[in-house]
Structures are given as structure tokens and as C-alpha cells.
Amino acid sequence: MQSQIAMIVIGLTACIVLFDGWKLRRAHLDIPNLGQFPTGGMAWKSQVGQELVRNVTMLGAIVVMIAAPWFLAERSGTSVHWVIIFDILLAIHGCWLILPKRYAITKDALWVDGFSVDWNRLWWNGYAGGSSITLQRKGWWRLAPLPLGGSEEDLAAAALRIDAILIGEWDTLKQLLDQEE
Numbered sequence: 001m002q003s004q005i006a007m008i009v010i011g012l013t014a015c016i017v018l019f020d021g022w023k024l025r026r027a028h029l030d031i032p033n034l035g036q037f038p039t040g041g042m043a044w045k046s047q048v049g050q051e052l053v054r055n056v057t058m059l060g061a062i063v064v065m066i067a068a069p070w071f072l073a074e075r076s077g078t079s080v081h082w083v084i085i086f087d088i089l090l091a092i093h094g095c096w097l098i099l100p101k102r103y104a105i106t107k108d109a110l111w112v113d114g115f116s117v118d119w120n121r122l123w124w125n126g127y128a129g130g131s132s133i134t135l136q137r138k139g140w141w142r143l144a145p146l147p148l149g150g151s152e153e154d155l156a157a158a159a160l161r162i163d164a165i166l167i168g169e170w171d172t173l174k175q176l177l178d179q180e181e
Helices: 002-030 048-054 056-076 080-098 152-166 170-180
Strands: 042-045 102-105 109-112 115-118 133-137 145-148
Touching: 002 080, 002 102, 042 152, 048 056, 048 080, 056 080, 102 152, 109 145, 133 152, 152 170
Parallel strands: none
Antiparallel strands: 042 102, 102 109, 109 115, 133 145
């Protein structure tokens, strides 16, 4: 019975890890060009250190998930090889969390972690500088933060666009950006 449960857990974990890896690869195809768009949007890429800061809480959770089964495996009768496979999958997922990511902002959506999220599904409290921007998914309270990573310059430019989108001033921002060129 323990082996069957372990196989289910390993199977589900492997599906999540493979799906996340595919979405990261897909982000490079969805966002092939970096920089400002003629439509007023922009795309940028983060660095490993910025992703480490962005995902520090998720990495902490992965460390706990890697360690916890070792305390429970003997009591539950789960074979050590299942725990090792589980830990390897989580370590791969942890590595993918710190890989540089591509982000993009358009008038219609935000691209983050390989997903496109409509603006009407997000809210935020603004950006006061720093190493990340955190938006919240509507309806999830604080349980589903959506952080964006990147340089302070990229994040400041992104925050300007997010503000314009969420207050309905995208066209005004686009006119200002066009005048700067």
C-alpha cells in the first residue's frame, strides 16, 4: 500500500515538475523579443539572483518538503528509493525556480512564469522600489501572490505600465512613451 501511495505522489510531483519545465520553455517562445513594444508594452528577463530573491519562500517550502519525508518514511514503511526520487524531483523544481525568467506586459495581459494573466484577475498596492513587484490574484486574498523579478530599472518600467493599466491610463502612457522616442 505504501508503494502505491508513493507512486501516486511521485507521479503527481513529476507531472507538476514537467509541466513547470514546459511552461518555462514555452515562455521563451511566447516572449521571443525583449525591450519596449511599439504598443507601449515591454518584455524583460531576470537574472538568477533576482529569481532567488523572488522565490525565496517557495525555495524554503521545497527544502521543508525535501526533509519532511525522511522523518516519516520509516514510520510509514515507505521505501527509501521513493523518498530519493521525490527529493530529486523537488530539487529539479527548485532549480527551475531560480532560472532566469522572461516577463512581459501588454495592455491586455501580464506574462509571468509561462502563463498569461488578464489584468482583471489581478490587483496590487503599488511599487515602492526594491527587488520585486508582487501582485495578488483576485479572490485568493494573500494566498496566491504573483511576484515579478528583474532589475530595479525593469521593475520601475513595469510598475509604470501596471499603474497605467489598472487606473485606465494606458493610452496616455503610450502617448508619453511615444513622445520620449
